[in-house]
Amino acid sequence: MTDRYLDDLEAQSIYILREAFSQIKPLGMLWSVGKDSNALLWLAQKAFYGKVPFPVIQLDTDMELQEVYDFRDRMVKEWSLDLKIEKCPPEEEMDSTLSPATRAATRKTEGLRNLLRDSKYKGIILGIRRDEQSMRAKERVFSPRGLDGNWDFKNQPTEIWDQYKTECPDGCHIRIHPLLAWTEIDIWRYTKREQIPVVPLYFSQNGKRYRSLGEKNITFPIESMASNIDEIIAELEITKTSERSGRSMDHESEDSFEILRTGGYM
Amino acid sequence: MKVKTALKYYELVVTCEDKIMKDRQLYEKLRIVIVGHVDHGKSTLIGRLLYDTNSLPDGSFEGMEKASKKRGDVMEWSFLLDSFQAERDQAVTIDTTQINFTHNNHKYVIIDSPGHTEFLRNMISGAAQADAAILVVDADEGVQEQTKRHAYLLSMLGLRQVAVVINKMDNVDYDIKIYEKIASDVASFLKSINIRPTKIVPISARNGDMIVTRGDHLDWYEGRPLLDVLEGFDPSRPPIARDMRFPVQDVYRSEEKRVIVGRVESGIVRTGSKILLSPTNEDATIVSIEKWPKGKIEKVEAKAGECIGITLDKPVFVERGHVISLPKTPPMLSNVFRVHLFWLSKKPLKVGDVYKISLSTFKCFATVQSIDRGIDTNDLSFQEKAEQVGRNQVAEVTLRTHDMIALDPYENNYKMGRIVLYDAGEVCGGGTISMEDYADQRRLQKPKSENIQKVDHLMSYSRRVARNGYGGGVFWLTGLSGSGKSTLAMEVERILFDKGYQTYVLDGDNVRHGLNADLGFSPEDRAENIRRVGEVSSLMASAGIICITAFISPYRSDRNRARESSPNHFHEIAISASLHTCEERDSKGLYKKARKGEITDFTGISSPYEVPENPDLTINTEVNNIETCVSQIVAYIENNIKLTTEELDLAGLENLEEKIRVH
Numbered sequence: 065m066t067d068r069y070l071d072d073l074e075a076q077s078i079y080i081l082r083e084a085f086s087q088i089k090p091l092g093m094l095w096s097v098g099k100d101s102n103a104l105l106w107l108a109q110k111a112f113y114g115k116v117p118f119p120v121i122q123l124d125t126d127m128e129l130q131e132v133y134d135f136r137d138r139m140v141k142e143w144s145l146d147l148k149i150e151k152c153p154p155e156e157e158m159d160s161t162l163s164p165a166t167r168a169a170t171r172k173t174e175g176l177r178n179l180l181r182d183s184k185y186k187g188i189i190l191g192i193r194r195d196e197q198s199m200r201a202k203e204r205v206f207s208p209r210g211l212d213g214n215w216d217f218k219n220q221p222t223e224i225w226d227q228y229k230t231e232c233p234d235g236c237h238i239r240i241h242p243l244l245a246w247t248e249i250d251i252w253r254y255t256k257r258e259q260i261p262v263v264p265l266y267f268s269q270n271g272k273r274y275r276s277l278g279e280k281n282i283t284f285p286i287e288s289m290a291s292n293i294d295e296i297i298a299e300l301e302i303t304k305t306s307e308r309s310g311r312s313m314d315h316e317s318e319d320s321f322e323i324l325r326t327g328g329y330m
Numbered sequence: 331m332k333v334k335t336a337l338k339y340y341e342l343v344v345t346c347e348d349k350i351m352k353d354r355q356l357y358e359k360l361r362i363v364i365v366g367h368v369d370h371g372k373s374t375l376i377g378r379l380l381y382d383t384n385s386l387p388d389g390s391f392e393g394m395e396k397a398s399k400k401r402g403d404v405m406e407w408s409f410l411l412d413s414f415q416a417e418r419d420q421a422v423t424i425d426t427t428q429i430n431f432t433h434n435n436h437k438y439v440i441i442d443s444p445g446h447t448e449f450l451r452n453m454i455s456g457a458a459q460a461d462a463a464i465l466v467v468d469a470d471e472g473v474q475e476q477t478k479r480h481a482y483l484l485s486m487l488g489l490r491q492v493a494v495v496i497n498k499m500d501n502v503d504y505d506i507k508i509y510e511k512i513a514s515d516v517a518s519f520l521k522s523i524n525i526r527p528t529k530i531v532p533i534s535a536r537n538g539d540m541i542v543t544r545g546d547h548l549d550w551y552e553g554r555p556l557l558d559v560l561e562g563f564d565p566s567r568p569p570i571a572r573d574m575r576f577p578v579q580d581v582y583r584s585e586e587k588r589v590i591v592g593r594v595e596s597g598i599v600r601t602g603s604k605i606l607l608s609p610t611n612e613d614a615t616i617v618s619i620e621k622w623p624k625g626k627i628e629k630v631e632a633k634a635g636e637c638i639g640i641t642l643d644k645p646v647f648v649e650r651g652h653v654i655s656l657p658k659t660p661p662m663l664s665n666v667f668r669v670h671l672f673w674l675s676k677k678p679l680k681v682g683d684v685y686k687i688s689l690s691t692f693k694c695f696a697t698v699q700s701i702d703r704g705i706d707t708n709d710l711s712f713q714e715k716a717e718q719v720g721r722n723q724v725a726e727v728t729l730r731t732h733d734m735i736a737l738d739p740y741e742n743n744y745k746m747g748r749i750v751l752y753d754a755g756e757v758c759g760g761g762t763i764s765m766e767d768y769a770d771q772r773r774l775q776k777p778k779s780e781n782i783q784k785v786d787h788l789m790s791y792s793r794r795v796a797r798n799g800y801g802g803g804v805f806w807l808t809g810l811s812g813s814g815k816s817t818l819a820m821e822v823e824r825i826l827f828d829k830g831y832q833t834y835v836l837d838g839d840n841v842r843h844g845l846n847a848d849l850g851f852s853p854e855d856r857a858e859n860i861r862r863v864g865e866v867s868s869l870m871a872s873a874g875i876i877c878i879t880a881f882i883s884p885y886r887s888d889r890n891r892a893r894e895s896s897p898n899h900f901h902e903i904a905i906s907a908s909l910h911t912c913e914e915r916d917s918k919g920l921y922k923k924a925r926k927g928e929i930t931d932f933t934g935i936s937s938p939y940e941v942p943e944n945p946d947l948t949i950n951t952e953v954n955n956i957e958t959c960v961s962q963i964v965a966y967i968e969n970n971i972k973l974t975t976e977e978l979d980l981a982g983l984e985n986l987e988e989k990i991r992v993h
Contacts, residue, residue, distance in 0.1 A: 113639065222674055
């Protein structure tokens with residue numbers, strides 16, 4: 065009984081995935097190989113009975129931790145995924161006026177832009193959540209993006225009664241966010257209940273663990289003794305530190321994340 | 331006996347649900363939207379609620395302080411949620427946002443919403459997801475325009491759990507008289523729109539009075555603080571005790587099976603149940619509820635709220651938008667209904683406008699037939715027969731859809747009784763359905779009157795056809811306008827007649843001059859048109875005549891019905907040609923008119939054509955010339971009107987009698 069709210073979240077995410085698959089073509093999903101997009105892949109297998117019916121795309125900066133790459137290759141086999149790797153342009157090509165971490169993060173925005181230009185996806189599924197960051201809290205489940213992939217947050221579509229915006233002009237695309245209503249602790253409870261595999265970096269080693277996975281140059285582990293999912297959940301129940309505290313690009317200035325997001329960042 | 335059992339079961343379901351509701355409080359998230367007039371302090375209230383429940387993440391309080399100082403303000407709580415630079419610079423909430431917090435084991439999702447009129451659609455996007463609402467009213471300003479409009483919309487969205495807070499009591503020296511005056515204003519307005527507020531709480535968001543704790547300034551208030559009121563609210567549950575509705579979201583085909591997926595919107599889906607599909611009126615039985623990973627235990631039922639996939643026992647036609655129900659408790663079918671509507675587009679809604687609408691997973695086009703009432707949410711006055719509905723206004727309108735749509739009145743089933751309207755792919759309005767003054771158009775399966783008894787003929791069909799030497803039949807030509815139905819039918823009729831057969835063509839345009847002169851081209855008129863032709867052709871076939879019909883007859887359901895009228899003599903002949911070819915032929919100039927919009931409901935352009943699934947014969951008029959097509963049909967007919975052995979024996983007798991009479 066305690067996890068019936070997880071059933072509700074699961075049902076809602078499955079509904080969103082099926083809605084996207086039915087209404088938007090071609091469709092792809094971004095896979096960061098982190099816990100959220102893993103849970104999302106699990107949900108996709110539930111929605112489509114064991115086979116993820118669209119490509120999963122990794123925006124690769126060649127800066128992920130080795131464990132992430134190992135895990136990726138293992139899951140691609142285990143889940144028969146259609147993996148596409150999009151190499152992100154080098155940091156030297158990014159806007160040099162940006163502060164260092166934001167500049168590094170922009171590589172993914174550019175990678176995504178290249179991907180959309182070359183592969184013509186009309187829908188991109190992402191595992192972002194409202195509770196990660198206050199900008200993401202304002203997102204729609206189906207969120208249209210303009211010609212440059214930019215987010216017109218002042219003019220978001222009305223979204224009611226599970227009726228979504230699924231049409232957009234040529235050259236534009238729609239971001240689909242099936243995990244928007246989930247929280248960090250929800251993801252861990254679900255990962256435990258469903259026994260979804262995760263990258264071992266989330267578990268404490270020598271008093272440190274990664275709470276959020278990102279590029280090794282701009283992401284740092286936190287102090288933690290949590291070495292399994294139960295301990296992670298127990299830790300999250302009392303923590304007051306933000307999940308993305310180990311992500312440098314969020315904290316360089318008050319509006320650093322807004323600049324990233326309006327430019328098309330995930 | 332049966333009724334009793336059913337009743338008992340219903341009670342059981344209801345009691346179980348009640349119990350679950352109580353248990354759930356501890357485990358479920360309650361989603362609360364904060365609404366009210368601009369600057370009455372919604373975002374501040376949320377900031378305070380989070381701060382006082384110790385729910386703010388580390389650093390966010392400091393961040394808020396820093397951002398406030400930067401703009402020279404005093405502590406701006408709203409910065410916590412108003413994260414956009416534009417929102418902070420103008421101190422205005424633009425878009426709705428959500429934030430989770432837990433207190434006393436109760437999980438909450440707080441939904442903030444903007445108070446400005448121009449962001450009303452964002453307020454609606456937020457409120458539509460909520461289980462309960464807090465209506466914020468400024469003690470200085472009292473009830474304002476947006477207070478009323480927001481309250482009205484809460485009522486329209488079906489939110490019944492509403493708490494009111496009179497905020498900024500610190501600005502009015504915590505004066506009980508001011509509280510009482512505003513509380514009475516709010517209560518009387520809410521009563522007129524069918525909302526009974528749970529509590530009206532005086533608060534000061536800035537000082538934290540009567541929010542989480544009582545504070546020091548409001549001793550005269552006998553009620554409990556706001557958070558206690560919130561603890562009493564229940565998360566809304568999907569309507570499990572209502573009639574089962576399972577709208578088809580998609581159909582997944584694999585080599586082994588066809589899985590029909592969707593969300594159970596109400597009631598319970600069970601394997602082994604006989605079901606009815608709407609609007610096609612097809613029936614089938616549920617074989618399985620699919621799941622992944624498979625697991626050891628088979629799934630045999632799924633309750634409202636679950637997203638599932640099912641398989642059926644037979645390959646009936648199913649597509650997205652169809653609604654599965656139990657046969658005895660189906661949704662209504664109609665192409666005309668009333669909507670209590672809110673309008674969000676800059677472009678006003680006008681009589682005669684056509685919009686794409688969506689009800690659950692079903693999409694179609696609808697024409698605004700009339701605007702019955704424009705409603706002023708400020709004083710609740712209304713204007714009869716308005717010409718248009720402007721942005722952010724509310725009205726009662728009548729819509730006519732081009733397709734028959736399966737629906738329930740909102741009061742019976744909220745999940746299946748609400749629609750949204752789209753303009754250029756964007757939701758531009760929405761509302762709840764009422765069927766007042768309109769009948770369920772689910773076509774009668776049985777005669778209307780019960781006092782009808784069939785009289786037996788003294789003459790049998792066999793004797794009739796025995797004399798003729800061939801059987802009667804209905805040869806039903808179906809295809810797009812311009813596919814060649816009439817041309818072929820007339821030519822086939824002539825050839826058969828010349829060969830000595832009794833034959834007659836029922837043609838679409840001809841029948842509409844007489845028998846069906848009272849019918850138009852709306853779906854229900856088309857259905858009735860085909861129903862009558864089906865019956866007449868059945869009578870002709872029974873009389874031993876070879877009846878050829880030439881009707882577009884675009885709906886499978888209608889053709890199936892015609893087949894049911896002549897179960898042993900019906901032959902479906904698909905006259906096949908692409909839309910492109912038919913449009914190029916355009917012998918009657920109808921496609922041109924339809925493209926210009928001069929003809930509405932035109933099959934292939936603005937109205938669907940459902941290609942026959944298993945026709946008895948397909949004639950391709952795109953590849954073959956007329957002569958070939960005609961001879962194919964003639965050969966098919968001659969092949970299918972041969973007498974049975976029994977009829978042949980009878981034929982011998984008839985001929986004998988004939989000879990005796992002659993001599």
